[in-house]
Amino acid sequence: xxxxxxxxxxxxxxxxxxxxxxxxxxxxxxxxxxxxxxxxxxxxxxxxxxxxxxxxxxxxxxxxxxxxxxxxxxxxxxxxxxxxxxxxxxxxxxxxxxxxxxxxxxxxxxxxxxx
Numbered sequence: 001x002x003x004x005x006x007x008x009x010x011x012x013x014x015x016x017x018x019x020x021x022x023x024x025x026x027x028x029x030x031x032x033x034x035x036x037x038x039x040x041x042x043x044x045x046x047x048x049x050x051x052x053x054x055x056x057x058x059x060x061x062x063x064x065x066x067x068x069x070x071x072x073x074x075x076x077x078x079x080x081x082x083x084x085x086x087x088x089x090x091x092x093x094x095x096x097x098x099x100x101x102x103x104x105x106x107x108x109x110x111x112x113x114x115x
Contacts, residue, residue, distance in 0.1 A: 004028040013039050013062070019046035029056045031076070038062055041085075045069060052079045061085060067114060071095055080106055090114045 003026045005017060017026055026046060031053035034040060042065040045052070049068070052075045057063060059082035066080070067090040080086060089110045091099055099111040 002027040004030045005033050006030040008034050013041045016044040019048045
């Protein structure tokens, strides 16, 4: 079985998504899962996440930092739309070309390698 994160109802500002929940791999952030989470400032996604859904982080206006550890990922349209404070999207070095070649300006300007 696989786990998809479908929503968030907390007030935490920094979130680290675990690779597994109850022994099952977390493989996706669902459509609209974090939409409008205005307190969220940073999120770390494990290597197991292979999909970030449509508008998953839409209007997370305080979100400054996203770390995507996966080297095999599909990012759906509008995933970071309205994230007006977004400064950096950290990705594995091997994935820099993937992000830099995307048409969406947010990836071309914000992506940097994980240190």
